[in-house]
Amino acid sequence: MTSTINPSSVVVATDGSEDAVRAVHWAAEQAWLQRRPLVVVAATGSPLAPAMAWSGVGAAYAPTVEELVAHGRAVADESLGVVQHLRPGLDASAEVLVGDPRQVLVDLSHRVHALVVGSRGRGAFRSKLLGSVSASVSREAACPVFVCRPRGGGAPLRGVLVGADGTPESLPVIEAAFHQASLLDVPLTVMHCVWDQVAALAGPGLVSPHEAGLEQQRLLLAESVAGMRTKFPEVATDLQLGRGVAEELLTTGSDGWSLVVVGRHPVDSLLRFLTGSVATAVVERARTTVLVVPQAEPAERD
Missing domain, CATH: 3.40.50.620 (HUPs)
Known part of the structure; x- marks a missing residue:
């Protein structure tokens, strides 16, 4: 059938x-x-x-x-x-x-x-x-x-949110988010999550654009969307650094997003075994629709 x-x-x-x-x-x-x-x-x-x-x-x-x-x-x-x-x-x-x-x-x-x-x-x-x-x-x-997922409350929608880890394998995830933002005619927020001592002490939150010492992470984030901004010029894009655990940052206030997009490592991949599944956690916690995009196994790099 x-x-x-x-x-x-x-x-x-x-x-x-x-x-x-x-x-x-x-x-x-x-x-x-x-x-x-x-x-x-x-x-x-x-x-x-x-x-x-x-x-x-x-x-x-x-x-x-x-x-x-x-x-x-x-x-x-x-x-x-x-x-x-x-x-x-x-x-x-x-x-x-x-x-x-x-x-x-x-x-x-x-x-x-x-x-x-x-x-x-x-x-x-x-x-x-x-x-x-x-x-x-x-x-x-x-x-x-x-x-x-059922949305909670009546928070105004801010568009699409996607988590970006800056790897080549995450490019299909970023592209899917841009495509959805274009289809829905809404802005896109691309978030890269940073875990450091501050996050361990203060909990999850956004990093100030004026905070020093995170230039490499900001460059990684910018590079991850460079080609997509050219491909989807109609999509207004905001780049954010978040400090904390990815699943918490992507689901806190998730009822304010039209859609949350997240990548998923292969079920049997070592990376998924070591880090746990962010995608599964987001699906379980989000209060809006979640798009889970499969990612390829990371290739070995010199």
Whole structure:
């Protein structure tokens, strides 16, 4: 069934929950702005697992594949209707895939442009079906993943925020952030995080542009966006040095950003093992949508 999905598509997962609806709204706008097809996917879960959300039937009851597909089709068609209402001219379709949602979406990530998932889905169709899917998929997907977290409060939006580590492997992350800022027609803030003794004592915060002794870090930050400013001249860009742990700096006040963009090292990379996953921490803590962009394994350098 997945062979029918156009590889240029944006794919959004749905389970009928409020969180999935938020993801469907974001995905419809993304697909429209990028002029890409949108595919709404309902992954049914395993027919061998108890159907915990089938109220009145009993937790021990395991639905048949036919029952799972029927429920999935109803959920997918409902979400497709939302998309068609939001963007009537959008090339949109719906698919129902049998299997664990995490594995279904990770498999799809190898042959589509981007995935969009909600956070903490709790719909009537398979309770908690998307509950931990966002974390799993954002860790393992081969393509960029938008995780649509609920925004907190009513803070005015300041545009897109991206974390930059200054490595060549992070260039796709920076480019994705510039592209999103251009699509959304908002400013972009590029932040490089510095950890030093001051950060250990004072906690996270922004570095004053007048503070001396950080010229190398400022040069690294400027070099990381040099080519992108030429490629995306319409994007107003602000470069900031942050002092502290990256995940704290990228998520503090995150409800004031339209989008937070972060890179993710390969799942089995030594760097990810040593440093932990900043991307996973940002996905868990952010109060806005997060775009997780896969990065290549760092190359050996002389």
